Amino acid sequence: SQTIHQWPATLVQPVGSPLSLECTVEGTSNPNLYWYRQAAGRGLQLLFYSVGIGQISSEVPQNLSASRPQDRQFILSSKKLLLSDSGFYLCAWNAAGANVLTFGAGSRLTVL
């Protein structure tokens, strides 16, 4: 069966520090991968999605970036965090051509 792992689960970072969130999927090949952000009391905002290794599409311009160095690995990064980057970051996947998304457990980021 397929599983999705995301880490770290919680982190507190100072403004201006770098960020790296990692997501891996097991039990499938060539998944579509997504990064969403959910600010407190808000809906999910799609940040990036990837249909294959090295293929990244950005939905919202900001100081975040994403990379897909391996088929089942998706990384969200920032060189310098802003206060507004605080939120709940969710990685998700689905199979090519499928609609239903499965989410990881999320990474809760607080920028101070």
Place this chain on the structure above:
Amino acid sequence: RKEVEQDPGPFNVPEGATVAFNCTYSNSASQSFFWYRQDCRKEPKLLMSVYSSGNEDGRFTAQLNRASQYISLLIRDSKLSDSATYLCVVNSNAGNMLTFGGGTRLMVKP
């Protein structure tokens, strides 16, 4: 206008009550519709897909009205464990990308 709109609630209902949520979407070309459930500080999880003819899963009934561009979720005999935020999800015009509504919060009281 937002692509997918939901009443944020909260809906406060007693145990055993029937409660219904609506969700409207703006893209008439949307083809796929879902309800997800999100517990506090957890990830969203698929509750049910919504089919054109309407569908039922136990106490949950989902319906689609294409003419008016809305979908609904009906929960019968509410349980305390139904307390959560319910997210309406619609595929956007850009292929199979999904757009999430802001969610409707349900609180079931004893």
